[in-house]
Amino acid sequence: MKSIMEAYDVRYSYPGTQAEALQGLTMSLPEGKKTAxxxxxxxxxxxxxxxxxxxxxxxxGRMHWKGAPMSYRADDLKKLRQQVGLVFQDPEQQLILSTPYEDISYGLRNAGVPEHEMIRRIQHILGTMGLEHLANTPIHHLSLGQKKRVALAGVMVLEPELLLLDEPTAYLDRSSEQRLVEELDRIHAQGTTVVMATHDMNLAYAWADWVLVMDKGKCLLEGTPFEVFEQEDLILSLGLEPPLLLQVWSSLPEHVRAESFPPRSMAELKELMKQL
Ligand SMILES: Nc1ncnc2c1ncn2[C@@H]1O[C@H](COP(=O)(O)OP(=O)(O)O)[C@@H](O)[C@H]1O
Ligand SMILES: [Mg+2]
Structure with missing residues (x-):
């Protein structure tokens, strides 16, 4: 599996703290996948x-981007940030201008995208994200879910190759979460590598095709959702909740499990239950 970004034995402490936030982190993000x-x-x-x-x-330690060590020179960082987009957990940290339209244009203008191309891309992303009617609404009038979509649009419009989302569904209601996941799947289908940090194991299990589990500044586990989450004891010992779908599945009779795959959705689970 080809990776797009790697960390090798990375250590890091925040200024003024003793404890290390990253304690020898080694991990890789597979290219073209949806990773949780x-x-x-x-x-x-x-x-x-x-x-x-x-x-x-x-x-x-070192960070690698596309097989080469990351460079921290200002112009290289600028280039990197056009290829790697990060959506912060808190949209307030990300949104700086007063309306969605202005905020979404900001990054494009910074990247030196020509005016006519800028307008085309903004119209497109507003449509994709269902934000057209809010384009000129003051950002402080938007709901949190709407702000999250604006923040995502502002990053997506730069067409990054790697899209990182920090707890994108935190504080979202079910229908906003559903819509966000659909948007991510559409973005992924267009060729973007998508990575989401989450402590929602149900979402990670249902959405991702690759899962990393971090604990105390290290990556402890990686694999397909099933490979990772079938290690129930380890998951529990890390203070994480095994996905509900898998918990139900593991309580089904042996003969049902022997002839089926673990369900990835409620609909799949219901199909299995019919065999009982
Ligand atoms: N700005 C900060 N200043 C000091 N310590 C921080 C800061 N941000 C995070 N940390 C510490 O770094 C560790 C890792 O935090 P973080 O990366 O935010 O974890 P997560 O995103 O998984 O919740 C934690 O011990 C946290 O308290
Ligand atoms: Mg966090």
Whole structure:
């Protein structure tokens, strides 16, 4: 499996703290996949993302982008950030201008995209994200879910090759979460590598095709969702909740499980239940 970004034995402490936020983190993000990075609060997911866009720099160890060590020169970082887009957990940290239209144009203008191309891309992304009617609404009038979509649009419009989302569904209601996941799947289908940090194991299991589990600034586990989450004891010992669908599946009679695959959705589970 080809990877697009790697961390090798990365150590990092925040200024003024003793404990290391990353404690020798080694991991790789597979190119073209949908990866979920799981881990409870404080396991280092956000710190990893900040390394991925070069906002933080390893105290020791290395980050690689497309097989080469990351360069921290200002012009290289600018280039990197056009290829790697990070959507922060809190949209307030991301949205700086007063309307969605202005905010989404900002990154494009910064990247030196010509005016006519800029207008074309903004119209397209507003449509994709269902934000046309909100384009000129003051951002402080938007709901949190709408702000999250604006923040995502502002990153997506730059057409990154690697899209990183930090807890994108935190504080979203079910229908906003559903819509966000559909948008991510559409983006992924267009060829973008998508990586989401989450502590929602149900979402990670249902959505991802590759899963990393972090704990105490390290990557402890990686694999397909089933490979990772079938290690129930380990998952529990890390303070994580095994996905509900798998919990139900593992309580089904042996003969049903022997002849089926673990369900990835409620609909698949219901099909299995019919065989009981
Ligand atoms: N700005 C900060 N200053 C000091 N310590 C921080 C800061 N941000 C995160 N940390 C610490 O770094 C560790 C990893 O945090 P973080 O990367 O935010 O984890 P996660 O995103 O998995 O919740 C935690 O121990 C956290 O307290
Ligand atoms: Mg975090």
């Amino acid at each position: 990075i799981c881990g409870h609060n404080g396991s280092g997911k956000s710190t990893l993302f900040l390394h991925a866009v070069g906002i933080h720099r390893p105290a020791s």
